[in-house]
Amino acid sequence: MTALSTNELQEPEELLKQKTLRVIDIIDGTSVDGPGLRTSIYLAGCRHACPGCHNPSTWDFAAGQDMSIASLLDVIEEAEFPVTISGGDPLYQSEGVTLLAREIKRRLGLDIWLYTGFTIEEIRASERLSQPLPYIDTIVDGPFIESKRDPSLHFRGSTNQRIIHLKH
Amino acid sequence: MIQTVVKRDGRVVGFNEEKIRAAIRKAMLQTEKGEDESLLQKITDRITVTGTDQMTVEQIQDRVELELMKSPRKEVAKKYIAYRDQRNIARRAKTRDMFLEIIEAKNNDITRENANMNTDSPAGMMMKFASETTKPFVDDYLLSPEVREAVRGGYLHIHDKDYYPTKSLTCVQHPLDRILKHGFSAGHGESRPAKRIETASIIACISLETAQNEMHGGQAIPAFDFYLAPFVRSSLIEELKRLEEVSGKSLEHLYHKELTDYVKRDISGLEGEERLFAHAVNCTVSRVHQAMEAFIHNMNTIHSRGGNQVVFSSINYGTDTSAEGRCIIRELLNSTYEGVGGGATAIFPIQIWKKKRGVSYLPEDPNYDLYQLACKVTARRFFPNFLNLDATFNQHEKWDASDPERYKYEVATMGCRTRVFENRFGEKTSIGRGNLSFTTINIVRIAIECMVIKDKDERISKFFSKLDEVLDIAAVQLCERFDFQKTALAKQFPLLMSRLWNGGDSLAPEDTIEAVINQGTLGIGFIGLAEALVALTGKHHGECEEAQALGLRIVSHMRSRVNEYCEKYRHNFSVLATPAEGLSGKFTAKDRRSFGIIPGVTDRIFYTNSNHVPVYYHCSPRHKAKVEAPYHELTGGGHIFYVEIDGDATHNPKAISDIVDLMDRYNIGYGSVNHNRNRCMKCGYEDASENLEKCPSCGSSHIDRLQRITGYLVGTTDRWNSAKLAELNDRVIHK
Numbered sequence: 014m015t016a017l018s019t020n021e022l023q024e025p026e027e028l029l030k031q032k033t034l035r036v037i038d039i040i041d042g043t044s045v046d047g048p049g050l051r052t053s054i055y056l057a058g059c060r061h062a063c064p065g066c067h068n069p070s071t072w073d074f075a076a077g078q079d080m081s082i083a084s085l086l087d088v089i090e091e092a093e094f095p096v097t098i099s100g101g102d103p104l105y106q107s108e109g110v111t112l113l114a115r116e117i118k119r120r121l122g123l124d125i126w127l128y129t130g131f132t133i134e135e136i137r138a139s140e141r142l143s144q145p146l147p148y149i150d151t152i153v154d155g156p157f158i159e160s161k162r163d164p165s166l167h168f169r170g171s172t173n174q175r176i177i178h179l180k181h
Numbered sequence: 182m183i184q185t186v187v188k189r190d191g192r193v194v195g196f197n198e199e200k201i202r203a204a205i206r207k208a209m210l211q212t213e214k215g216e217d218e219s220l221l222q223k224i225t226d227r228i229t230v231t232g233t234d235q236m237t238v239e240q241i242q243d244r245v246e247l248e249l250m251k252s253p254r255k256e257v258a259k260k261y262i263a264y265r266d267q268r269n270i271a272r273r274a275k276t277r278d279m280f281l282e283i284i285e286a287k288n289n290d291i292t293r294e295n296a297n298m299n300t301d302s303p304a305g306m307m308m309k310f311a312s313e314t315t316k317p318f319v320d321d322y323l324l325s326p327e328v329r330e331a332v333r334g335g336y337l338h339i340h341d342k343d344y345y346p347t348k349s350l351t352c353v354q355h356p357l358d359r360i361l362k363h364g365f366s367a368g369h370g371e372s373r374p375a376k377r378i379e380t381a382s383i384i385a386c387i388s389l390e391t392a393q394n395e396m397h398g399g400q401a402i403p404a405f406d407f408y409l410a411p412f413v414r415s416s417l418i419e420e421l422k423r424l425e426e427v428s429g430k431s432l433e434h435l436y437h438k439e440l441t442d443y444v445k446r447d448i449s450g451l452e453g454e455e456r457l458f459a460h461a462v463n464c465t466v467s468r469v470h471q472a473m474e475a476f477i478h479n480m481n482t483i484h485s486r487g488g489n490q491v492v493f494s495s496i497n498y499g500t501d502t503s504a505e506g507r508c509i510i511r512e513l514l515n516s517t518y519e520g521v522g523g524g525a526t527a528i529f530p531i532q533i534w535k536k537k538r539g540v541s542y543l544p545e546d547p548n549y550d551l552y553q554l555a556c557k558v559t560a561r562r563f564f565p566n567f568l569n570l571d572a573t574f575n576q577h578e579k580w581d582a583s584d585p586e587r588y589k590y591e592v593a594t595m596g597c598r599t600r601v602f603e604n605r606f607g608e609k610t611s612i613g614r615g616n617l618s619f620t621t622i623n624i625v626r627i628a629i630e631c632m633v634i635k636d637k638d639e640r641i642s643k644f645f646s647k648l649d650e651v652l653d654i655a656a657v658q659l660c661e662r663f664d665f666q667k668t669a670l671a672k673q674f675p676l677l678m679s680r681l682w683n684g685g686d687s688l689a690p691e692d693t694i695e696a697v698i699n700q701g702t703l704g705i706g707f708i709g710l711a712e713a714l715v716a717l718t719g720k721h722h723g724e725c726e727e728a729q730a731l732g733l734r735i736v737s738h739m740r741s742r743v744n745e746y747c748e749k750y751r752h753n754f755s756v757l758a759t760p761a762e763g764l765s766g767k768f769t770a771k772d773r774r775s776f777g778i779i780p781g782v783t784d785r786i787f788y789t790n791s792n793h794v795p796v797y798y799h800c801s802p803r804h805k806a807k808v809e810a811p812y813h814e815l816t817g818g819g820h821i822f823y824v825e826i827d828g829d830a831t832h833n834p835k836a837i838s839d840i841v842d843l844m845d846r847y848n849i850g851y852g853s854v855n856h857n858r859n860r861c862m863k864c865g866y867e868d869a870s871e872n873l874e875k876c877p878s879c880g881s882s883h884i885d886r887l888q889r890i891t892g893y894l895v896g897t898t899d900r901w902n903s904a905k906l907a908e909l910n911d912r913v914i915h916k
Contacts, residue, residue, distance in 0.1 A: 042801035045828035049835035050802060092803065094839075164868070164877070167832040 029083040029116065034109040037077035037101065039088055046097040047126040047151065047168055052089055056110070059102040061130035065159035067170070071101045082113050089117060095124035102130045104142050114148035125149050130156045133177055152177045183232035186241065193235070201225045201245060208261040209254070217254065224248045247775065262330075270321050276314065283309050305490075312343035319345045323665065328658040335771040336651045337658065338621045338764050340706075344397035345662065348669035350677075350701060352398035353615035354593050354601070357408040359680050360388050377419055378465075381412040382472040386479040389494045389530075392681060395674040396615075399493035402530075403593030403612050406501035406509045407586075413443065413505035416468055420461035432457065443469070443508035469508055474516040480529040481521055494530035495596030497568065499555065500540050500588065502547040510551050514565075518558045524865055525885070526858065531596025532565035533851075536841060539582070542571075556837040559854060560830035566821075566853035568594050569844050574814050575602070577609060588612075594851050597760055598819040599704070605753055606699045613683035618662050619704030619818065620655050621759040623768045624735070625788055627651060628716035629776050637718070641731065644717060645738065652705065652739065656746040656754065659703040663752060667695040703752050704818040705743055706759030708768065709788030710735065711795045715781040723794035723808055733811055736792060740815045757818030758791030791820070802826070802840060810847035822852035829869030830856045860885045 035057040046053045058074035059066075070076065089096055096117055103110045110127075117123055127149045129136070136142040136154070146152075153169050153176050161171035168176060183196045202225050209216045228244045242265060249258035283306055319342050320329055331337045341351065361381055364372045365388070375381040385408075389400040402408065414437075421432045435458055445466050448459045480494050498510055513532075521527045534555045535541060541548040555565050569575060570591055577590035584590075592602045593611040601614045627647045634640040671678040672690035679686060684697035711721040713735070714728040722729040739756050746754045766787050773783045789795045792812035794805050802824045813820045824840050837854055844852045857869045861876035862883040875882050 042803060043828070044826045044830060044833050044836035048833055050826075050839040092801065094803075 025116070026083075029086065029112070030081050032082045032109055032112055033079040034082065034085065034106055034113065035074065035077055036080045036085070037071055039085075041088070041092040042094060043097075045168070046099060046128070047095070050094050051097045051126070052092040052094045053097040053099055054085065054089075054103075056098065056100040056103040056106055058105045059100055059130060060105070061102060061156050063130065063157040063159070065162065066157060074101075074105070076101075082109065082116065085113055086116055086120065089123070090121055095126075097126040097128065099128040103127060104129045104131055104136070104145075107141050107144050111145040111148070114145045118148045124151075126151045126153065128153045133175070146179065147181060149179055152179060182234065183229055183236055183241070185235045187235060187237045189238055196229075196236075198225055198229050201228060201241065204242075204261070204264075205245065205249070205257070208249075208257050208264060211260045212254070212256045214254070214256075220252060220254065224252065243774065262333075266329075270317075276317075279313050280310065283313070304484075315343045315346050319343075323661075324658070325661060327654060328661065331651065331654045331658075335626055335768060335775070336623055337655055338623070338767065339658065339662075340619050340621065340764075341397040345665070347397075348666045348673065349395065349397045350666060350674070350682075350698065351616040351618055352396060352400065352595055352599060353392060353677060353681050354401050354403040354595075354611045354613065355385075355388055355392065355681055356613045356683075357385055357388060357402055357405075360384060361408065361412075363680070365391075365676060365680050375412060376415055378409065378412040378416045378469050378472045379475070381409055382476040383479070385409070386476060386483060388676070388681075389480070389492050390483050391676045393490075393492045393494075395677045398599070398616065399495060399595050399597055401495040401497065401593065401595050403497050404501070404588035404591065405496040405513070406498040406506040407588045409509045410501055410503055410505035413465065413469055413508045417443075417461055417465040420464045420468075421457075424457050424461060428457065435461075440504045442504050443511075466508065466512065470512040470516060473509070473513040474519075474521075476513075477516060477527045477530070478521055481527050491529055493597070495533060495594070496530045497533045497535055497591075497593040499533075499535040499548060499551065499565075500537055500570070500591060502540060507548065507551060510548070511554065514551065514554050514558045517562055517564065520562070525860060526562050527564075533568050533594060533596060534565040535568050535570055535591060535593070536845070537570040537591070538845075542841075542845070553834070553838070556834040556841070559837050560832075560834040560856075561858075563853070563855070563858065566596065566851065567841050567844060568592065568851050569841075569849060571845060572813065572848050572850045574817070575850055594819065598758065598821040598851060600755075600817060600819040600850070601702050601753075603753070603755075603817060604700065605747060605751075607683065613681060614700045615682075615702075616818070617666060617698060617701035617703055618659060619706055619757055619759075620658055621706035621708055621757075621764060622648075622651050622655055623709070623772070623788075624648065624707050624713040625709040625716065625768065625782065626772050626775075628713035629772060629779065629782060632716050632779075641717060644713075645735075648735070648738070649742065652742050655705050656743075656750065659705070659754070660750050660752065663698070663703060667693060667698055669694050699752060701753065702818060703754050704757035705739065705746075705754060706757035706791070706818070707736070707739065708759045708764060708791060710792045711789040712782045716779070719781075721781075721789075721795060721798070722792075723798045723800055723805070729808060732792065733815075736812055736815045740817075755818030756816045758793075758812065758816040758820040760790065760821075792816070793823070796825075803843060806843040806847045806849060810849045813850040814848065820850055822849045823855055824852070825855045828856070830854065831869070 037055040037057050040053045042050045043053050044050055057076040059072045098110060114125055117125055131142060133154045153174055155174040158171045158173050161173050163172050185193050186196050187193055202221060205221050249261055323345055361375045361384060364374045372384060375384050392400050418436045421435055425432050443462055443466050445463045446459055448456050451459055481491060484491055540546055541552050559565055575592040580587055580590040589610055589612055594600050599616050601616060602611050603609055628644055631640045631644045634643055671688040671692050671694055678688055682697060683700045710732050714721045714732055718728045720728045722732040743754045743756050769783060769786055769788050778784050792809060794808055809822055826836055830836055840854050859873040860867045861881055862885050863881035864879040866876050866878035873884050
């Protein structure tokens with residue numbers, strides 16, 4: 014089910030301290046990235062380059078700073094809200110995201126939303142992109158398409174984007 | 182360097198330093214130590230040199246006062262102040278200027294003191310003239326010298342001082358059942374007991390409106406659902422009787438038929454009595470909906486107090502689990518959601534959801550469905566707010582789920598936050614009681630005065646001793662006002678004393694109210710805890726645990742002193758987390774004049790509301806909840822927890838219930854959620870974007886941006902005073 018080796022599973026604490034994600038911002042208590050108040054983690058880097066993107070500064074893979082999975086988990090635990098992983102596009106850091114999502118589920122049991130510019134079909138077709146799927150509850154998928162923009166949509170920007178509740 | 186002086190009548194004359202000298206000399210000669218020529222010259226020189234080119238007489242006198250206070254001759258300052266006071270009483274040239282400001286309908290801080298009042302209308306102007314002229318009367322003739330000095334020095338603010346001469350009390354929670362059962366007489370018309378929902382809803386309006394004219398604060402209904410529920414059933418019976426006439430059959434056996442819920446259903450396919458009964462229920466639900474809509478509409482349009490104010494009305498509900506009570510709640514929420522007129526958000530009444538575990542909060546609770554609806558309505562319409570009946574301090578030992586009158590033991594609040602519950606002189610309840618008057622302490626000023634002390638412990642202990650002095654004066658002042666209020670005759674407040682106030686019905690019209698007003702509370706409030714903590718420790722309680730510990734020590738201290746006053750003076754004193762609409766900038770302006778701009782303390786033109794984390798400080802809602810929660814238990818006179826959320830809550834009612842969960846978890850008494858709500862006045866388009874200037878749908882720039890001010894909603898910000906406006910612009914969302 015996961016791409017993690019048995020070796021990694023034996024030493025998770027150490028691994029969580031070593032493994033990092035490139036993080037632009039963490040917002041604790043937002044109401045715009047999914048139902049309820051949530052902790053949103055914005056990861057750096059995106060190559061979709063959608064015209065009209067409301068935050069092109071997050072495209073840069075060097076933006077923000079490195080944070081270990083362990084310290085991210087601390088922040089999430091402290092905030093106690095369900096989690097949204099966004100970006101950038103978090104799936105460019107698929108491996109780290111998988112680890113983070115897995116530990117959020119195992120340790121904290123919190124609901125997880127993930128925003129990505131890939132479609133669910135593209136994700137399922139790719140071994141690398143689909144790694145975190147088992148730990149994600151809801152995916153908001155697809156690129157932002159300016160001509161399909163609709164401000165009345167809930168939690169997404171254009172009508173092609175879908176809110177997909179994954180059933181595990 | 183002062184060159185010219187603006188006299189009181191507006192004339193500009195050349196500066197003459199001899200006038201300053203003469204005034205100081207006069208004051209010195211009245212003291213035991215007498216004249217001190219070198220000090221006199223030093224002060225005069227300093228003022229002359231450091232003053233601006235042109236100054237008013239009042240400004241120069243302020244400077245003289247300040248210099249004298251800073252000098253070793255404090256007794257001269259006292260004489261000088263006394264002399265100024267006398268002169269002012271004799272003069273009152275200010276009255277003319279103030280009248281002119283009102284006449285010209287200028288938008289200034291006098292006319293915008295209260296955001297829900299229209300002071301441009303003739304009735305509004307008339308009231309403003311009266312209000313502005315009674316204030317100096319109170320200062321000169323009704324306050325004791327010690328109190329007057331504390332008010333003048335900017336340590337104390339007496340709320341609703343303009344009403345002081347009228348002996349009015351602040352507010353009351355209406356025992357509406359008494360009115361509905363027995364009727365009442367308001368002015369020239371008598372009202373009979375209500376028989377149906379429409380009448381009951383109108384009588385509720387009239388009760389609020391009439392009492393508003395007899396008091397100076399807000400009006401609330403503590404258990405709207407319980408009070409109106411019987412009229413849902415009587416309206417159903419009325420519908421059945423109508424059907425009896427049509428069908429010629431008796432339906433009497435259906436009059437009291439049990440119902441699980443009053444919901445509309447399709448009657449096609451139904452036959453016989455079932456059809457008739459379902460039809461009667463459908464008609465009843467429509468009537469209740471209409472009656473609730475009318476209630477909201479009336480509360481936004483009926484003006485009181487000479488026609489310039491709508492009633493500051495609040496209604497508490499949510500805990501009646503009967504089918505009838507639930508029908509009231511559901512239809513009230515539905516019509517609130519729909520809005521008034523063309524769908525605009527109703528500003529009144531403030532609605533308050535009584536959240537109680539086992540009743541109206543948890544998924545297994547009988548009113549959970551309505552709680553969910555309440556969250557959805559708040560997400561769009563700002564109301565209802567949430568009152569936490571489970572908070573340790575809001576519980577009542579006599580509450581029993583099987584008691585049909587259990588609402589008597591449920592706390593209710595005024596929408597603005599005023600809370601009356603504990604009672605040393607009778608049953609602990611919110612109903613039939615209210616606040617008598619309240620006074621706020623400027624703890625920031627006290628803290629600033631201690632800033633010169635280098636040693637932190639010494640500084641803080643000095644703060645506490647000064648605070649004690651001001652607390653004592655506040656208690657004395659409230660007692661003095663109480664002693665004045667109690668001389669009022671029952672006939673001065675006819676509805677209040679005949680039907681609403683507990684014990685009032687035992688009074689004859691010519692009796693004084695002395696025997697009954699101890700049911701009310703005296704509030705000692707505070708403002709600017711955040712700024713006071715910055716002055717004392719360099720940090721506020723939102724950003725520093727040490728500051729938070731000191732903040733809690735300060736408010737706990739106030740609480741224990743207030744308990745002592747209860748014993749000493751035999752009144753229901755309480756600590757109030759002051760809302761401070763008109764006060765927000767007044768204290769700050771005065772402190773700035775005295776101390777200049779101190780970073781983090783007087784650098785904004787407002788002080789932070791009571792114990793709140795400053796609106797300009799970024800933090801998550803959970804952090805804000807954790808920091809502010811412990812103050813709720815200490816402030817029995819009222820408190821409110823606000824969260825500003827970042828998105829369009831209409832898409833996300835769960836964000837609202839998440840905030841209620843924070844209240845539940847951290848023992849917060851009362852709270853509400855603020856968010857943006859824009860409405861195009863032309864086409865009705867609504868959204869939640871920040872600073873919307875132009876309607877994206879029709880292009881109109883006539884946008885109503887709804888905001889909350891001291892608990893009340895205000896449509897446009899035109900009527901906000903400058904300090905509150907500055908606070909609004911500094912508000913950050915909590916995320």
